[in-house]
Amino acid sequence: MVSSDFIWKLLDEVPDPEIPVLSVVDLGIVRSVNVIDEKNIAVVVTPTYSGCPAVKAIENSIREKLIESGFEPSITTSLSPAWNTDWITERGRERLKAYGIAPPVDEVDKNVLFADAPVVPCPRCNSSNTRMISQFGSTACKAHYQCNECLEPFDYFKCLK
Amino acid sequence: MSALNTYILRIADDSLILGQRLSELCGHGPAIEEDIALTNVALDLIGQATSLYEYAAEIQNGGKTSDDLAFLRLEHQYLNTLLVEQPNGDFGMTIVRQWLFDTFRLPFYEALQQSKDAQIAGIAEKALKETRYHWRHSSEWVIRLGDGTEESHYRVQEALNFLYKYVDELFYMDDIDKEMIEKGIGVDLESLRPAFNERLKHVLEASTLSMPAYEWKLKGGRVGRHTEHLGHILTELQYMQRAYPNLQW
Numbered sequence: 453m454v455s456s457d458f459i460w461k462l463l464d465e466v467p468d469p470e471i472p473v474l475s476v477v478d479l480g481i482v483r484s485v486n487v488i489d490e491k492n493i494a495v496v497v498t499p500t501y502s503g504c505p506a507v508k509a510i511e512n513s514i515r516e517k518l519i520e521s522g523f524e525p526s527i528t529t530s531l532s533p534a535w536n537t538d539w540i541t542e543r544g545r546e547r548l549k550a551y552g553i554a555p556p557v558d559e560v561d562k563n564v565l566f567a568d569a570p571v572v573p574c575p576r577c578n579s580s581n582t583r584m585i586s587q588f589g590s591t592a593c594k595a596h597y598q599c600n601e602c603l604e605p606f607d608y609f610k611c612l613k
Numbered sequence: 614m615s616a617l618n619t620y621i622l623r624i625a626d627d628s629l630i631l632g633q634r635l636s637e638l639c640g641h642g643p644a645i646e647e648d649i650a651l652t653n654v655a656l657d658l659i660g661q662a663t664s665l666y667e668y669a670a671e672i673q674n675g676g677k678t679s680d681d682l683a684f685l686r687l688e689h690q691y692l693n694t695l696l697v698e699q700p701n702g703d704f705g706m707t708i709v710r711q712w713l714f715d716t717f718r719l720p721f722y723e724a725l726q727q728s729k730d731a732q733i734a735g736i737a738e739k740a741l742k743e744t745r746y747h748w749r750h751s752s753e754w755v756i757r758l759g760d761g762t763e764e765s766h767y768r769v770q771e772a773l774n775f776l777y778k779y780v781d782e783l784f785y786m787d788d789i790d791k792e793m794i795e796k797g798i799g800v801d802l803e804s805l806r807p808a809f810n811e812r813l814k815h816v817l818e819a820s821t822l823s824m825p826a827y828e829w830k831l832k833g834g835r836v837g838r839h840t841e842h843l844g845h846i847l848t849e850l851q852y853m854q855r856a857y858p859n860l861q862w
């Protein structure tokens with residue numbers, strides 16, 4: 453029988469539709485893989501944000517990948533425990549940075565108003581002299597930053613815990 | 614319709630209708646960053662509504678889908694509070710409406726996470742993380758505008774004066790809630806008032822705004838009696854499904 457490791461490796465070839473340098477495994481949204489028999493594979497995924505429009509696309513990509521490899525997948529969505537940015541793999545963080553998106557850093561208490569924005573190093577020049585433009589960005593998971601040194605505007609994959 | 618079903622729809626409809634209201638601002642925000650912020654909040658809210666409608670459709674078990682619930686009910690079948698259906702008005706009105714709602718939703722989701730219904734608890738746990746961002750965003754704007762210029766202060770105070778009559782309905786409870794509380798599924802909204810009032814007071818003080826002096830309260834949304842605005846929202850929200858029945862993405 454096929455090993456679950458083999459399935460994990462297959463899923464690691466499925467890119468996130470919005471950040472294609474990340475696999476769905478890097479992103480931490482594949483929660484479990486269960487090899488039921490030679491054909492049937494059960495996969496549990498969890499969305500990053502409730503309204504993330506990529507969720508359906510991700511499910512479809514996972515399904516297609518497994519079908520083209522000769523399996524019959526069943527994919528279920530689980531909401532709890534809720535996805536958080538700690539589940540992004542170390543390799544995922546490196547890939548994000550290389551792609552120009554600053555990976556999540558630990559943030560201050562969200563119950564504090566006007567708290568200092570987290571210090572996010574610029575993914576281009578590594579300077580920590582950056583500023584937050586908006587805590588909302590191009591997708592639900594990102595905030596908008598700019599580097600004060602090299603002036604590059606960049607996306608920050610914001611910390612969700 | 615079971616109490617659980619009604620209970621879920623009330624939460625879902627608040628999210629959907631406010632999400633729809635904020636979506637109207639897509640491309641019309643006062644600045645590009647705000648346009649993006651408000652539509653991100655809309656997306657989170659509509660996402661939360663989707664999870665809840667999917668669950669409601671599942672327990673109704675009558676062949677209805679989440680889309681049927683979102684798009685094919687009549688006006689009096691929507692159970693959202695009157696607050697969320699109020700028009701966007703100026704940016705001050707949009708932000709004050711959001712702030713009042715977020716200030717309620719934070720302690721609500723915190724408590725709902727403990728629901729004995731695992732599905733509801735899971736949705737609440739996820740939504741709470743998103744709501745923290747929303748609350749910070751709307752609260753900081755209320756402070757900036759309230760403690761801003763004479764004009765911005767005037768406008769957010771006017772917005773608060775207008776919307777305050779709808780706040781009490783956020784805490785509306787009836788037999789549905791009683792049954793849900795007894796079963797350990799729902800939240801005793803009365804118990805959230807201290808946390809709500811404290812958060813409200815904190816931001817009011819920082820923003821130099823004052824609590825409206827009137828006692829007048831309006832309600833009805835939770836049992837399907839709405840202001841004149843909801844029908845207009847639905848004509849836009851439901852247009853595609855009404856014009857092209859069973860349309861799929």
Ligand SMILES: [Zn+2]
Nearest residue numbers: 574577599602
């Ligand atoms: Zn830089």
